[in-house]
Amino acid sequence: MKFIAELLLSLSTMASFACSSQAQSSRETDNLISFAKAYGYVKYFHPSTEADQVDWGWFSVYGSAQVLECQNKEDLLQTMQQIFEPISPTLIFCLTEPIFSIVYVSIANHTVLP
Structure with missing residues (x-):
């Protein structure tokens, strides 16, 4: 139950921040989706x-807030790697599927594969 409450709180925080003063662009929405999946x-x-x-x-x-400022996928890739590095140093973000990986988080199509 605590898990569900924390997840809902986190998602509602992200949603309220994103909808604060203006309509989101498709890029901003994609950035938040990528962040939310990696976050989870x-x-x-x-x-x-x-x-x-x-x-x-x-x-x-x-x-x-960090991913909303990203203007393109390359910027998002760099930002995601930077903010997650201290927490999960072995996690690697990439735009395309690597030849070999243990953990794969694709920013291009929002895929997360353990």
């Missing part, structure tokens, strides 16, 4: 000890 994967499934020490409510607001 890292918070609930990534096996790093750093992730246990994160204030996830604050991180969802911070990350949402």
Whole structure:
């Protein structure tokens, strides 16, 4: 039950931040979807000890603000790698599917594969 409450709180925080003063563009929506999927994967499934020490409510607001400023996929890729690096240092973001990967998070089509 706590899991569901935290997830709903995080998603509502991201949604309210995104809808604050103006309509979202398609790019902003795609950026938030990419962030939300990576956020959920890292918070609930990534096996790093750093992730246990994160204030996830604050991180969802911070990350949402960072990805909303990205103007293209390359910028989003760099931003996502930068904000998730301290929490999940083994996670790699890429625009295309790598030849070999243990963890694959695609920004291009919002796919997350463990």
